[in-house]
Amino acid sequence: MPHEATPRLTQITGPHDVAPALRQELVDCWIAVTNAGGAAGFPFPPVGQDDVAPVMDGLLGRLDPGRSRLLVARVGGVLAGWVVLKRDPHRLVGHWGTIHHLQTHPAFRGRGIGSALVHELRRIARDELGLEQLRLAARGGEGLEEFYGRLGWRETGRWPGALRFAPHDTRDEVLMILDPL
Secondary structure (H helix, E strand, C coil): CCCCCCCEEEEECCHHHCCHHHHHHHHHHHHHHHHCCCCCCCCCCCCCHHHHHHHHHHHHHCCECCCEEEEEEEECCEEEEEEEEEECCCCCCCCEEEEEEEEECHHHCCCCHHHHHHHHHHHHHHHHCCCCEEEEEEECCCCHHHHHHHCCCEEEEEEEEEEEEECCEEEEEEEEEECCC
16 A cells, blocks of 8 residues: 555545545445454444445435534545544534544554544534534444543543453443543
């Protein structure tokens, strides 16, 4: 893969902004991440096109400038990673958003793609959506708490034993917050 230092980040705010080629790149990335053991929404690999494409179509169909945004990272013109930012427009909880499906293609891991996506998502949340905090739920036992912690997130709680992958592989769901933005 090309090895340039800084990914090019692109924000997408509507379903009509996703060309068929990008849709397929997103699906392919999600398949690669999941099948490499990544904690990105499909807990039971292997997965394929038939598993991921319908979920991707639902995610893309819900993109909306005020409620759901997609951020993609490219390196040398190749999709290196992506993440989704969601917010609930209800005024009771409209001051915070959640991040979903942060992933870096296995060919680009260890090159700061995930960190770049999170930093830009923070800026978008604060400067464009006027959010005050971000939240996420992460799979325990994957080192994700440390990754997010290095980016300023803090753990706010856990759902002990919430995620069962196999009879002897039950993990916590870790709740984290980034506040202030």
